[in-house]
Amino acid sequence: MDASPAPSLDEAALIRAAQKGDQNAFEQLVHVHDRGVLGMATSLLRSSEDACDVYQEAFLRVYKNLHAFRFDCSFRTWLYRIVTNLCLDHLRRRKVRREAPAVAETDDGPRDRMVDVREDRVLGNPQRSLLNRELGARIASVLEGLTARERTVFELRHYQGLRLRAIGEVLGTTEEAAKTCLFRATQKMRLALGDFV
Numbered sequence: 001m002d003a004s005p006a007p008s009l010d011e012a013a014l015i016r017a018a019q020k021g022d023q024n025a026f027e028q029l030v031h032v033h034d035r036g037v038l039g040m041a042t043s044l045l046r047s048s049e050d051a052c053d054v055y056q057e058a059f060l061r062v063y064k065n066l067h068a069f070r071f072d073c074s075f076r077t078w079l080y081r082i083v084t085n086l087c088l089d090h091l092r093r094r095k096v097r098r099e100a101p102a103v104a105e106t107d108d109g110p111r112d113r114m115v116d117v118r119e120d121r122v123l124g125n126p127q128r129s130l131l132n133r134e135l136g137a138r139i140a141s142v143l144e145g146l147t148a149r150e151r152t153v154f155e156l157r158h159y160q161g162l163r164l165r166a167i168g169e170v171l172g173t174t175e176e177a178a179k180t181c182l183f184r185a186t187q188k189m190r191l192a193l194g195d196f197v
Contacts, residue, residue, distance in 0.1 A: 015075055019066055026066070030059055033076065036160070037083050043159045044087040044152060046140070050094075054086045061086075073169050080162070080170045084152055091148050135193070142192040150185035157182055 011032070017025035037058055041051035061082050069078055143151050149171070156162045156170060168178040 011075060012071070015066070015069060015071075019069070026063065029062075029075070033079055034059075036076070037079065040080065040083055040156070040160050041087055043155050044084075045090060046143075050090055054083060054090060057086055058083045074166075077166055077169045080156070080160075080166075081172065084156070084170050088148050088152065138193060139189070142189050145192075146185050146188060150181055150188070153178055153181040154185040154189070 011029070014025045014029050014032075018029055034055070038051060038055045041054040041058070042048055045051050045054065058079070062079060069075065143154070146154065152171070153167055156167045157164070162170065164178045164182065165175045167182075168175040171178060
């Protein structure tokens with residue numbers, strides 16, 4: 001699932017048609033990549049509302065700048081670079097304005113807001129379910145503690161399946177720099193999850 005060096009012939013034709021103003025071709029490009037973009041934004045931002053905003057902004061930027069796409073990298077890499085930059089900007093703004101914490105103060109004392117999120121699946125093994133929730137909470141906590149760049153590299157590799165070379169291209173850096181960043185993020189994750197792995 002790596003970003004190829006050049007777009008497929010069909011995608012290249014769609015891009016060229018969209019660059020000439022073909023709305024249908026642009027809509028097809030969006031359709032091909034919309035799930036990946038939304039999934040990546042949701043994974044990085046941990047908020048479906050923020051992810052939808054980034055999704056819309058990303059495709060708006062693609063629409064406005066498609067004429068500048070020169071085929072020196074894959075369209076997916078170019079698109080993911082836009083999405084990643086938007087997500088990183090959003091994460092920086094979020095840190096500045098300090099998002100509402102997951103724990104809210106109530107009359108009965110502190111309450112974890114995640115407790116109020118319903119689980120609709122039928123759970124066959126309560127102990128396994130508890131371990132999965134604990135692991136998920138620990139992973140989310142570790143991801144929050146990573147730098148924005150480490151988190152982005154980790155998620156692009158493990159949740160989006162991009163190869164290090166493509167991650168380097170997305171972030172505008174080298175494959176080696178992406179590898180080093182992934183190593184740091186993975187080490188932090190291993191340390192925090194020691195008793196789970």
